[in-house]
Each structure stands twice: as structure tokens, then as C-alpha cells.
Amino acid sequence: MSLAERADHLTPPLPDWSAYEPTDADIDDLVALLRRHEKEARGWPGADSEMVEAEVAGRGADTRNHLMVRDPEGVARGWVSCHDRARGRVLVGVTVDPNLPDDLADPVAAWCFERAEELATVIGVDRGLERTQMDSGAFADDDRQPRWLTAAGFRHVRDWWQMTRPVAPEEATSLPEPREGVTVRLVARDGGGRLPDEQDLRDVHMVLEASFADHFNSYRETFEEFLHRLRADPGHRWDHWWLAEVDGQPAGALVAVAVTGRTTRDGQEQPDGSYVEYIGVHSRARGRGVAKSLLYAVIADAAERGRNRVGLEVDADSPTGADGLYRSLGWETVYTTQSWHRDLALPAG
Template sequence: MSSPEVTTQPLSALPSGWTSQEPTDADVEDLVRLLRRHEKQARGWPGADSEQVTADVTGRGAAMRTHWLIRDPEGAARAWVSCHDRAAGRVLVGVTIDPELDADLAEPVAAYCFGLAEQISAGIAADRGLAATQMDSGAFQDDERQDRWLKAGGFTLVRTWWQMERPVTPEEATEHPEPREGVVVRRVRRDGAVGLPEDADLHAVHEILEESFADHFNNYRETFEEFLTRLRADPGHRWDHWWVAEVDGRPAGALVGTTVTGRLDADGNPVPDGSYVEYIGVHSSARGRGVAKALLWAVIADAAARGRNRVGLEVDAQSPTGADGLYTSLGWETSYVTESWHKDVAASAG
């Protein structure tokens, strides 16, 4: 998307000789390497890949994102600012600073990047006709450097999330519990083997997820068009990874999954493909019928049938629903923990 015009407080200055520019296709591999260095330092291993970064920076996901790449005087990529216009009143903010930078350079670069992210977010709010917006930024747990910069930028830690994975065995393609009586799990209906899904099913998935997440932490309602556009921009999007659960003949649950491809281990070697649960929701009228468990077994069986070795998902560590108990009972374990940090910013006046 085009960079919004901003008129908030002046930015902190970059060190002498440093530059800031919007990245192009030619910059993608530099961004991947920068992000992998950060992930390895902050989490313990890298996971970024070219396909996802390309989709976000110059591909289908770029329409609702603004990016800036910061280079040092020698031209090395040292920082990356990303702002995703996620929904009305919410901007997802990513600030990545090279962990190899000395502290005397990392500190002013971080101050510049968080200030730039605030200006961009203020401009997004103005473009949407809002008085203000929420900046929602993430960090790996125990990344003291990122936490310090977030606090200095006026952000508040509001939530932690368990990133969970479950191993999958080939036998689970067929050996798994059947849904309870009255519950049927199916993929979204499509027009032929490679056709688009039926509009009614897609609307049903959107409505079920909106209803089931209505009282969840920091939920922001998306229009049907925003919902579809965002999910289809993910390189792992596949229509045959969308499931609907019917209870007594009516749609009452939904699961949207993705394919995890292109992941590399700490040594740069490819990791086998996996599946990931982007969303799972059950309508309040159908809770207690085993719908969530049936949907989870559907994605497990599908991953096994495809020869995949794992299924991942994210769960709110402070959720009062006890969803983590269900995941744990089905074999999921926490592999790492992330944090959400929030800051409200007024719209720019320009």
C-alpha cells in the first residue's frame, strides 16, 4: 500500500549515513536473513522463509501492509518496520532490529523504528476516518532487548500466547475417534475439484468465527471481504484446509487451516511440511457437543494423510475458556511463548 501521510511528532534521527527506504523484490532475501538472525537470537532458532516474506512485502499480502527497510552506511540491512492494517482500529506492528548491532547503534535505530511505526499507524487511522488506533506489536518471551524498546516506546504488555505443536503419525490418517452423534465434519463445498468454494459455506465460516470470538481478548470484527482477502494472501492458504462442522444438519463450527512450507531449521536445512490451525471456533449454541475435538481430529487426520509430521496452533495463555486443556489432551505441547504489547495512538492530522 502507499505510505500514509503523517504529521505526528518528529522522528528520532538515524545514525549518520544510515538510510530508510521502502523495500522491493530485490530486498526480500536481505529481509529474510535479518529476520532469521533476530529469530535465532530471541527464540533460539530461525523460521522465516522467502515465500512468506515475499507475500507480505511485495506479494498478495502487501496491499494492506507498509514496510520500511533501514540500512547502515555500508548498505547492510539492519532493521525492518512493518505495519499491517489488520482491521478498523487495529494495526499489527513489527519492528526487527539486527541482533548483531552494537548497543550504541541499536538503541537509536530502535527509537527511530518505533517512532516511524507510530507515524505510519497514525496515518492508517486517519485514512480509515478514525480518531485513533491500537498498535499491536509482538515479541518472543524473555527477549529483554525487544521488551525494553517496547516499554520505551510507550507499549504495555497485555497478553502471552502459547505456540503449540503436536506430532502426527501416519496411522492417524484413519485411526482416530469419530465425531459424536449428530456432528458431521466436512470440507467447505466447492464447485468441482479445483473450483471456488460455495459462497454460503464461506459466509458460514466467517459468521461462526465472528460469533465464537466475539468475547475473546482484543477481538476486532472484520468484514467478510477483509477476512477472505487476508487469509487468501497467506502462501499457505488452501481451500481444502477449511472445514465446517454441522450439528444436527446446521453449520455450527469451523476450522481454517494452512500449509506450513519452506521452513528451515537452525542449520538452514528444509523441515518437512506441516499444517497449522489459523482459526477454530464453535457457535455458542453448539458447545458441549464435541465439535472442537471433531474439527481438530479432522485436521490431524488430513495432515497424516498428506504425509506431514505436525500440526501447530496458538492459544491464549490467559484465556478463561480452558482451550489449552483440550489441546493438551489431544497431544499438543508448547514449543515457545510469545507476547502481545499494545499502545493507542491518535490519528494524524494530515
């Protein structure tokens, strides 16, 4: 039975409410719901229609399943999102309207996590697995999400610092050059100049896989999964992929995305920014200043484009002390998010 067919037979979480698979017509209401949640849980909203549309109907929608909940007046009150991230990994998003009092929010949240378990089970069985990991999250300052996650069988496993650094216009040309023997360049383009060179992309993937192999919760993602997922991001740009080489060999990589302007904590509008999705350095090249050179490259690029910031995420418990490098280059923590995991045993296919 397809998701749409299952959704037609869903019993909603509360009497006279409705639950179904969202379409393009629901995007504005999902954006409004997510922004209400972000403002309450983090302090300011950041979601926009481009971001939500990419998840629900964009290039990467084929790896995602969604359900939404509306109250009797038609107001969007809940959203379940399950992303088949890679073999053995399902990213779970559950958003419940912060305007709902606990006596209504609690059963809606419980219903959403039950549906997420069902969807994750279908994904895992379809992949022929015996177990899969449900990977969800929360803002550290959220009072209710951790309670719902705990009730759904998840455990809090990690904190992540969301950091940002201001960018000055003069940094387009004033930052230090890489050390001797180190080069940093954008991934090459094919003969027509439109598509990136496949070998460069494979080198980026190889370097990132190798550099994260000993990191928390590391798992292998195929080259095809890696490309498909990153291209699905609405901020994806091929000219935001950098490859570092040491003595002519691939040694580091950085993948960034464009971030549209957002409303800040104090209600001010910001221009566009850049965000570092991935940065990694191969073990054979550590100690050569590769990471710093890659960061200088994305800062200079942001300055040249007239952007005012570069954001990134760092593991609060990282054994590499990466946060020390970021702080030394001007990054500061803006807020903290949490990872919550649940290991799900699957029935035989």
C-alpha cells in the same frame, strides 16, 4: 504524499545510514535479517523467502507498508512493517539486527517505532478514525524487544503459547469419528470445483466471529477483510478450511494453512506441517465435541499429506481452558510470544 515519496525524504536513524521502502530486490536481505532475529530471540530461525515476499510484494501487500534500514556497508539492520489489519487495528512489526550493540540498536529501534507510529496514523486517518490500536509483539525470551516496546509507549497485555503436535502416518484413518449429529467437512466447491462455495465461507466467518466475540481483544472484521487477509498467507489452501455442523446447522469452523519445512531448535530439517490459524465453536454447539472433531480432521489431513506436525496458538490466559483440550490431544508448548498494545489518538482528518 505516498509512502514511497515519504521514504525519499526520511532522515535515517544514524549518520551515513539509509532508509527506504523495500522492493523485491531487498527480500533476501530482509529474510536474513529476520532469521538472525528469530535465532537470537527464540532459539532458531523460521522465516523464509516465501513468507517475506508475501508480505512485501504478495497478494496482501496492498494492506501493508514497509521501511528498511541499511548501515553504511549496505547491511540490512532494521525493518518496519505496518499492516492495516482491520478498522481500528494496525499490526506493527519492528525487527532490529541482534548483531548490533545496544548503542547502535537502541536508536535504530527508536527510529523504527517512530516511523511505525507515523504509518499507523496515516492508516487510521485514511479510515476516518479518532483512535486506533497499534498491536505489536515479542518473543518471551527476547531481552531487548520489550525494552524498546515500553520506550515506544506499548504495554504488555497478553502471552500466547505456541504449541505443536506430532502426526503419525496411521492417523490418516485411525482417529475417532464425530459424535452423533455432528458432521465435519471441507468447505464445498462451486460447480466447476475450483472456487469454494460462498455461503460456506460466510458460515465459516459467521461462526468464527460469534465464537470469538467474548475473547480477549476481540474486534469485528468484515467478511471481505477476513477473506482478503487469509488468502494473502502463502500457506493458504481452500482445502484447509473445515466447517462443522450440528443437526444440520453451522456450528464450528477450522482454518489451517500449509507450513513449509523448517530448521528445528537443534538444527534438524523438518518436512512440511499444518498450522491452525483459527478454530471456533458457536456457543449453541458447545459440549458436543465439535472442537475435538475439527482437530481430528486437521490431524488426519496432515497425516494423509505426509506432514509430521500440526501447530497452533492458544491464549495463555484463556477463560475457556482451551489449552487443556490441546494438551489432552497431544499438543505441547514449544515457545511463548507476547502481545503489546498502544492506543494511538489520531489527528482530525
